[in-house]
Amino acid sequence: MKKTSTGSFVSTSVAGESITAFVPNPLPPRFASGALASLAEPLRAAEAALARLDLAGSLIPSLDWFIYAFVRKEALLSSEIEGTQATLVDVLTFEQTDQVGDSAVDDIEEVTNYVAAVNHAFKQMQAKKGVPISIRLFNDCHGILMRGVRGANKQPGVLRRSQNWVGGSRPGNAVFVPPPPQEVPKLLSDLERYIHADDALAPMLRIGLVHVQFETIHPYLDGNGRLGRMLIALLLKHWQLLENPLLYLSLYLKQNQSTYYRLLSGVRDGKWTDWLQFFLTGVADIASDAAEKARRLHAQVVSDRKVLLGTPGVTVTAIQMFELLPEHPVLTMPLVTKLLATTKPTAGKVIEVLTAAGILVEVGAKKRDRLYRYQRYLALLDDR
Numbered sequence: 014m015k016k017t018s019t020g021s022f023v024s025t026s027v028a029g030e031s032i033t034a035f036v037p038n039p040l041p042p043r044f045a046s047g048a049l050a051s052l053a054e055p056l057r058a059a060e061a062a063l064a065r066l067d068l069a070g071s072l073i074p075s076l077d078w079f080i081y082a083f084v085r086k087e088a089l090l091s092s093e094i095e096g097t098q099a100t101l102v103d104v105l106t107f108e109q110t111d112q113v114g115d116s117a118v119d120d121i122e123e124v125t126n127y128v129a130a131v132n133h134a135f136k137q138m139q140a141k142k143g144v145p146i147s148i149r150l151f152n153d154c155h156g157i158l159m160r161g162v163r164g165a166n167k168q169p170g171v172l173r174r175s176q177n178w179v180g181g182s183r184p185g186n187a188v189f190v191p192p193p194p195q196e197v198p199k200l201l202s203d204l205e206r207y208i209h210a211d212d213a214l215a216p217m218l219r220i221g222l223v224h225v226q227f228e229t230i231h232p233y234l235d236g237n238g239r240l241g242r243m244l245i246a247l248l249l250k251h252w253q254l255l256e257n258p259l260l261y262l263s264l265y266l267k268q269n270q271s272t273y274y275r276l277l278s279g280v281r282d283g284k285w286t287d288w289l290q291f292f293l294t295g296v297a298d299i300a301s302d303a304a305e306k307a308r309r310l311h312a313q314v315v316s317d318r319k320v321l322l323g324t325p326g327v328t329v330t331a332i333q334m335f336e337l338l339p340e341h342p343v344l345t346m347p348l349v350t351k352l353l354a355t356t357k358p359t360a361g362k363v364i365e366v367l368t369a370a371g372i373l374v375e376v377g378a379k380k381r382d383r384l385y386r387y388q389r390y391l392a393l394l395d396d397r
């Protein structure tokens with residue numbers, strides 16, 4: 014066993030091959046003198062940007078719209094880091110109508126599982142007797158994330174019982190070999206304890222530390238990246254930095270994926286501040302982006318509402334449907350009928366008016382029910 018300032022390297026063997034796995038020290042690390050001072054400015058910027066996003070959330074009359082949209086955006090991007098290929102429009106279409114577009118259904122399922130897992134965690138955290146941030150909550154969320162075909166052989170909802178590795182074709186040539194499986198429960202319960210303990214360190218920094226520690230432990234056979242990124246949203250709420258899951262940090266992590274991975278590794282060499290600097294920059298960047306995006310989406314709705322009111326033949330039901338569009342940006346005739354609890358002819362008229370106003374756009378998919386999208390809104394949301 015070789016000890017360093019960040020953990021110990023232990024020998025273990027996998028399939029007859031002798032390898033070295035890394036067991037991290039419990040949090041918090043001991044920072045070199047001056048290290049925290051160098052983070053003061055990026056920390057202030059990240060906290061300020063988050064506070065603005067939190068405030069924007071509390072001022073907007075229709076916060077649920079943005080939660081709906083931004084949680085899906087984050088789910089998609091975080092899954093993309095993992096390699097999932099689905100489009101936002103296909104995910105929303107599937108959720109609203111069960112229709113599958115060009116994306117593979119397994120890819121869509123991964124994203125919708127992610128959304129379900131985040132929603133589950135937030136519900137638990139908000140409930141009086143809900144499960145707090147803990148190994149149990151991680152396991153429950155992992156179980157939801159790994160539901161279905163692709164996750165079935167990944168031991169959903171349970172901590173791994175075998176040695177895993179990151180990068181490379183086998184542990185012997187891996188970029189990183191996480192701790193042996195028997196160390197995982199203890200390491201995670203230390204992490205859980207750290208989350209609920211007092212620490213003089215700024216919560217924003219603690220979140221950065223917890224994310225790396227989770228990735229270093231790599232407690233599951235798969236889904237560690239996604240769960241660890243989800244944990245960022247949970248901790249932002251836990252430490253009252255952001256009430257709702259509005260920060261799609263995965264956009265930044267995806268845009269800087271190789272740096273992200275390199276800095277995760279760097280922490281094992283004691284380079285905590287490089288990682289934290291990167292993390293804080295991303296939080297500031299994405300929080301500003303999200304606040305601006307919320308403003309633009311809101312402005313789009315306000316201007317479209319005006320257009321609709323001036324459209325000949327506009328009806329009360331058409332206006333009612335319009336107000337539901339941000340949470341139902343993809344529609345079919347049966348869905349409109351159901352949402353408005355109305356008849357087919359009335360739903361038909363609603364679609365006609367909203368299309369005439371240029372708000373809904375009819376798109377292909379002749380196989381089944383025709384699809385209508387709130388195109389301008391979706392285009393703003395999906396900015397790639």
Ligand SMILES: Nc1ncnc2c1ncn2[C@@H]1O[C@H](COP(=O)(O)OP(=O)(O)O)[C@@H](O)[C@H]1O
Binds near residue numbers: 278
């Ligand atoms: N060098 C590294 N050290 C520690 N963690 C890493 C490293 N490189 C990547 N990771 C983390 O591992 C994740 C991939 O692990 P995996 O279990 O496949 O998660 P997921 O299936 O959610 O992508 C990455 O998204 C990243 O968060």
Ligand SMILES: [Mg+2]
Binds near residue numbers: 095235236237
């Ligand atoms: Mg994976």
